[in-house]
Amino acid sequence: MNNYFNLQIGEEEKEKVLANIHSSISFSGANVWILACAIIIASVGLNVNSTAVVIGAMLISPLMAPIVGSGFALAMFDFALLRKSLKNLLISTLIGLLVSFLYFLLTPFKEAQSEILARTSPNIYDVLIAFSGGLVGVIAVTRVEKGNPIPGVAIATALMPPLCTAGYGLATGNFSFFGGALFLYAINCVFICIATYFIVKLLKYPSIGFVDAKREKKVRNWITFITVLMIVPSVFFAYQFIQQQRFQEKVKLYVQKEFESKGNTIVYQKTNYTSPATLRTIELAFLNKKFTAKEIEEENKKLEGLGLPNTKLIIRQDSAFLAEASTKKIANNEVDNARSALISDLNSKVARYSFQTDNLYKEASSIFPELTSISVAKQEIFTKTDSTTVIPVGFYQSEKPFTKENEETLRKWLEAKLKVDTIEIYRR
Incomplete structure (x- = not known):
């Protein structure tokens, strides 16, 4: 029964895992280019409200590596690795904010879509997602067979979208969006790191050098303080969310x-x-x-x-x-x-029984100065056979009756003007 929960089964050699962690946290060369491209993709996805594009950016983002590295460093008291991980996380965060800020500053379309709004109000559920995703992620990292969890963790924990949403908030001057998105990003970073810390401790990775009990207690106290600092406002936001x-x-x-x-x-x-x-x-x-x-x-x-x-x-x-x-x-x-x-x-029915008659009177009166009014319509004619016929009909008023020649000229002009084969003309 114990084998069902035994994390040592299928575990990768600790030296190989640590070597992969050290090599993946550095942000230089290709990693910087990949990060910048992922930020642009995520920003475009948020801008055009495309979930598929945002997911694509999550999958190619290298942001998770320094966070997992920080968790390993805390658990092993490797303060050199911790400094390196935090430095690279800070650099990648600043790059993310800068690139997304520039994109949203330059794009003509700045309306906040649902994909952006979804990243501005974090709550306790985001804490649970980040912690659970972090557990799955670090378990996968320590396996011989990495399997499918890594892409799923990248999507679930969603580091890139809130960072780009914070850039959107800066670019548009919406500091409530900036604060909410940055808090969500911080929640994901902190709880992925804490989840990593617990799994590394559970797998009994060795400490780097001698660590006295006082220093170990200080690390645990800081982890507890930061955890409470994140959870308390998250619970409050969750309460507000439920009430809403x-x-x-x-x-x-x-x-x-x-x-x-x-x-x-x-x-x-x-x-x-x-x-x-x-x-x-x-x-x-x-x-x-x-x-x-x-x-x-x-x-x-x-x-x-x-x-x-x-x-x-x-x-x-x-x-x-x-x-x-x-x-x-x-x-x-x-x-x-x-x-x-x-x-x-x-x-x-409006289209069937009416004409486009812009400037009709103005043009007709220039030909027939004695004309005082004119109107045209399509008239429905009923017969004994139960069928109907629609014919164009025109009515005019004039200072004196038109001669037959003038009336015929008016009829032919209306046929050409209205583009009809025939039209009946009557004086009112």
Whole structure:
């Protein structure tokens, strides 16, 4: 039974593992080029919101080597290796910030996409991912057969995207993004290092030289201090994240129950979740439903009873905003099928029964000065055979009746102008 949990089975020789660690932590030559290219790829992926590109950057990034090297150095009290690992980690971090900062400074497209937003709010779950990923990574590093875990660890722990997001925050002057992304990067670095420390201790890698109990205790105290320093704010952020998710669920239930279940089509919805001490808002706009000030006030009174205290409902009803929101909704196929079909049918009827008549009167009156008004349309004609015919019809007004010659000239001009084979002309 003990063999199931025995990490010595399949373990690589310790000397070979340490030799690989020493050779991989150096950032010079090819490693610097690989790092810079990985940063550019990750920045482009974040910029265009491509998950596949971001994953590709994670896989080729060499950032994890100095972090694992730091964990080995702490566990073995190899302070020369620790200094070298931390120095190279600092250099690679600064290169990452600089290259991503320059990319986002120069790119014309600076909108924060979901791939960027996902790296700005770390919490305790990121600690668990980093620690678990670090455990898997260092176990794989110490195996004779490395297997598949290494690429998976690179994707799970995601060192490159938060570093590039921090560069985005610097380039755009958004220091909350910069701080959140850099904290996520720090969480990943610290807990991969701590996970490495535990596995190296478990595998009983030998200490470098003599280490007294006092110095060993000092190292453990620093590890504990840094761990607590990372975990405490992460737990707080996780609590905020859970509260926000609960708020969003309550908003979704409220909107569905009070509006969508009654047949109202929502063309715009925005929820602003802030700290409990600050007023939160729910913004809605409807396709055709109009609310009075009293109805909006009554809806706001319902919110606290539905578990949404300190929240204000704002209903946008200005026509310009509604037109823009409706257009976007239709373009994104978010309006229900029945309404989409109705809109499509109306558009086709408008196209069937109308003409493009820009400058029609201006041009006609230059030919016929006595003309006072003119209008054209396509008229549907019904017959006994239950079939219909659509014919172009024109109506005009003039100071005095047109002669037959003038009316014929007007008819021929309209046929050429409207590009039709024939048109009926009548005086109103």
